[in-house]
Amino acid sequence: MDEYNLPLNRVEKARTKIVATVGPSCCEPSQLAILARSGVSVFRLNMAHAGPEQQQPHVDHIRQVSEDINEPLAILVDLAGPKFRLGELPDEGIFCGRDETFFLVKQNPSAANELVTSYQALVDELSLGDLVMFADGTVSMLVEELFPDRARLRVQQHGIIRSRQGINLPGVKLSAPAISVEDHQHAIWAAKTGVDFVSLSFVRSPDEVRTLKDIIRSNSSTARVIAKIEKREALERLEEIVAEADGIMVARGDLGVEIDVAEMPLAQKRIIRVCHEYHKPVIIATQMLDSMHESQRPTRAEATDVANAVLDGADACMLSGETAIGKHPRLAVEMMNRIAQVTEKSLEGLPIRQSAKKNAGGLHEVTAAVVRGAGTMAQSLNAKLVVVASHSGRTALALSQQRNFSPTIGVSSKESTLRLMCLYWGVTPLRNAPAENIEQLIKYTDEWACRVGLAAKGDRIVIVGGSHLTAGQGNKKMSSGVHDIVVVHEVEGTIA
Ligand SMILES: Nc1ncnc2c1ncn2[C@@H]1O[C@H](COP(=O)(O)OP(=O)(O)OP(=O)(O)O)[C@@H](O)[C@H]1O
Ligand SMILES: CC(=O)C(=O)O
Known part of the structure; x- marks a missing residue:
């Protein structure tokens, strides 16, 4: 790690996740490591500017940095779509x-x-x-x-x-296919190289999202599909698209041209609201700290834009040219992280959000109820930590969507699931925890929380897990995906 010459103290990451676009200003391993330590959880590769051959080294570097700093980092491949x-x-x-x-x-x-x-x-x-x-x-x-x-x-x-x-061409309905031959090739590459999220630009219908999901699944990948909302046609079918996608990006660069820019702020708020109803993560993108391409400080309007996205309930905020080609990628990340952290303080103590009004994520009703109960318990017991053991990441997402302010730690025996958590608001994925055994998990969390200073003897930790935690690995119940255990643990503080 020393070779990266990293600052000694990594910053505490905001609950709102930061997505950073990789480009010439930040593609060296040392630069990527610094951005990750400064607050980035997800790196975006824009296929409109470089093909698989040029992007593969970035994938390799990000994976290497993730090992070196011992932190899960996710990769989002952004397909160009019919632009x-x-x-x-x-x-x-x-x-x-x-x-x-x-x-x-x-x-x-x-x-x-x-x-x-x-x-x-x-x-x-x-x-x-x-x-x-x-x-x-x-x-x-x-x-x-x-x-x-x-x-x-x-x-x-x-x-x-x-x-x-x-x-x-605002308002013109084009017949170009949503997924060109090149997008298809890029999606296959993304699936095969094991990235975590694939986003589709200029989505017009839920069918297009489904087609991309099929391409990804048929190439043995579990990558999640993010639909980019940047056309009026997408706004007209917003609910159906949100229901079908695994997540949404408010792609304001194009949305602000495709519709009247004056309509865009309310469109952004509506998209966030619909994502909340479906419990789907939503990323706010483009020009968030645009002046930081050149400047070391953002404008007041930009700082307010980031803060408003956090207050409206965005799961993540994205940096584009600020990190890809800007002069101060690290300062931009630090600034976004700081604005989010300061703003998030005002969310502390708010009641947790209700369950999804529209369950389009395939969450089992038992899991939904258990997650609801865990959130309420964590709040009323003033728990110092919530720990969620998750196989597919669905339970971690459900917890994240409650916007519980207690720090939430996600554990899983699958690294790919830990990487999905990189996009989930408030969830910190933790490697190497024994995610398959309740007793070991309690002991591990007790020691870990004391060691990193998140809890002390007598504090309470709420642990949410599936039946696999008691049934044991290999048991049939384990594959049911049902999470039906909540444990309230009083920290023993067994380490000195
Ligand atoms: N891999 C890359 N190589 C070179 N330049 C890049 C790369 N990725 C991004 N950039 C540059 O960074 C700028 C901002 O990045 P961004 O991904 O937002 O591009 P964009 O063209 O504005 O977005 P979109 O393709 O979604 O319309 C781009 O104008 C491009 O010049
Ligand atoms: C990110 C992107 O594609 C846009 O803002 O248009």
Whole structure:
């Protein structure tokens, strides 16, 4: 670990999890280790900017760092989905002046005002009067005339466009498949290389989420699927998409262009609310600390944005360019962690949330009741710690969704389950605990909690576990996935 030259004290991580995008500014093992020690639990690999060959070393480095710092770290592979991008342009970009004319051409641009895109059929899908947005909506052009091989556009909002920037067509229903051949290949790679979460961009329907789940399952992976909400069509079918997905990302970069940016704050709040109803984790993404690309401090508005996401109940906040290409990746992570921690203090003592109104996560009713009881017990007994032993991670997620303020420790005999917990609000995954035997688990937790200073003699710990804890490994009941044991343990403080 010394080789990373890490600070001696790792920061205490906020209950709200931090997802950080990996890019040139943070992809060395030493940099990844520092970000993990500063608050990151999940690393995001954006497949829109690099393919499996370039991303595989990042996967290897993250896994290595996780071993070195002895902490589970999760990996989220973000599939590009049907996003159209501009082709190659001069390095300095092209200035598009107001009222100037440009052409979107199917292929072989031959003049400076001819633009080619990554989706040849785009020209066929345009209609007169459509607005085409470039560079995150900072440049817009109106479709004025259509030809078989090109569309003539007039600049409405001027600005600079650059190579491979995204193109948005707000309100246009496109026929491009949700999962392109390339996305499919990337999903298979993600499944085979054992990542923990795979997200799909520009989701329009629950079927698309189901298709991605099938691809992942058929490649022997248990990775969870995150649906990115960034189109009006997704907002129209939000409940169905949330019910189908394992988690949601509010992808504000594109959402803020696809719908009126003025509508976006309320859309974000609605998405969080629906995720709460279904007990699905929700990540708030994009421009959270945008000015920290350059600056060492965020703006007041950015600090407030992070705090509001925490107060609204986000499970995680995401950093994009701030860590991928920014000048201060570590400061950005530390700042996000600090804002979340300070804000979370105001959540202490709030009543725990009710069970999911809509059980789309396949949680057994016994488990749901036990988790509810455990949360109430932990609160009324002022427990110093809640420990959850989880096979699939479902029980840990159910506990996380209660937003119980007592520190929650997740244990499992499966490392892949511990990594899922990296996204779950308030759950700290702990390696090497005897997750299959109640007596050993109690003894281990008692000693561990005293050693790290989380509890002392006489404090109470609530332990939630499945029937496997008493039935023993290999027993049939173990595979039932039902969690039906709650133990209240009074700490003996057996270590000196
Ligand atoms: N692996 C990478 N290699 C190089 N640059 C990267 C990489 N990942 C991200 N970046 C850079 O970081 C910036 C911000 O990252 P982010 O993932 O948010 O990209 P984006 O293009 O804005 O997002 P999206 O693809 O979802 O529209 C990008 O503009 C890109 O230039
Ligand atoms: C993260 C992402 O894809 C967006 O904000 O659009």
